[in-house]
Amino acid sequence: MNTHDHILKSFDSELDRLYDEIKQMGELAMAQLNAAVDVLGRRDSNAAARVVANDDAIDALENSISVDVLKLLALRQPMARDLREVYAALRISSDIERIGDYASNVAKRSIVLNNSPAIPAAGRIARLAKTANALLGDALKAYAESDAELAAKVRDADADLDAMYTSFFRELVTYMMEDPRTIGACTHLMFMAKNIERIGDHATNIAENTWFVVHGDMPEGERKKEDRTSE
Template structure:
């Protein structure tokens, strides 16, 4: 009875699809977590922020499942060529999504501290930054789901938008701190929140690069602009 056997021993193809589904699901949870983190930050909702922090475990669990399935596939199916790249990319991308989830949870955690102090108007710039990051992660995950290398490459170029927005916010927060030293602690948490979101953009870029690699078997050409212009911000600028 080959059919009943099929239900127990899944096909190689099913196992690859399962892996793909886990990555898509991880990505959806991470994007939802980032949305929720910014929402609770804006609404100053500590209860909801605690739920965002707790939900991060779901992403960690999914990452463990991906690792487990990757090792199983490598051991039992010994994938080659494109299949091997599928498995490799899944492992890499799951680790980027896990980091995105961590950053979202950290945003929610810091928002709880901010709720203990008066609202800081400099926080107004954060939703726009988060929206950019969220769009980039969503686009990177869509490119991965479609195995669309060109779409992935376009994501890579857009990380500079986030870096520019982040730099503006960084300077604005420094100005607020200088003008009102009572806001220093709150603004410091906002700085780290902004930095978390900027890092999420970097991980979207990683997802895009791994998608390109999955399709083409090599990394995209040309250096990507790495990171954060605020490392060079001085008082004089």
């Protein structure tokens, strides 16, 4: 093996490591959201506190990826698609870190929510989370497989999560109007729902960065948005 081939093989190995770390981050983030919704349903504050603490593992992986990316940029000076892959890895790891934060916030608010009587509407959070995690799972799959078509589908599907969030927001407003005693709890549920809606936005960011890696540009046109809560 000549020196050039050795350098290429070494770069590919380091890039594979980035992909593995991002895959691990994504799996942790999805598990965090599932766990946060689970402890909400069980009204288990101790378990919710553990979910919050587990966010440190995602943060540590993001830091590791940032260091690896800087090393690759400094030592390998990648060009063309290689550079896009390294750049996208940095951006995607940041999106996953934010997703972990949002899942942690859901768990934090569930602890406060446990001080109030249970509200049946809280069950809708699980449906939102399931939709968001499906988007995230598809976005990560598209990235791992360099599947631009799947990435485009994720980008379009985020509008469905927006519509679900808008419907839930309006339902909570109705609850508060009919019974002012629920205002505190419903406000926490609104924030939780917004956190999950934002997870969908970050999953869409991952999809767009996958498109960028494959095609060298960002998808054309504006994202479809169905968040009508400000209207």
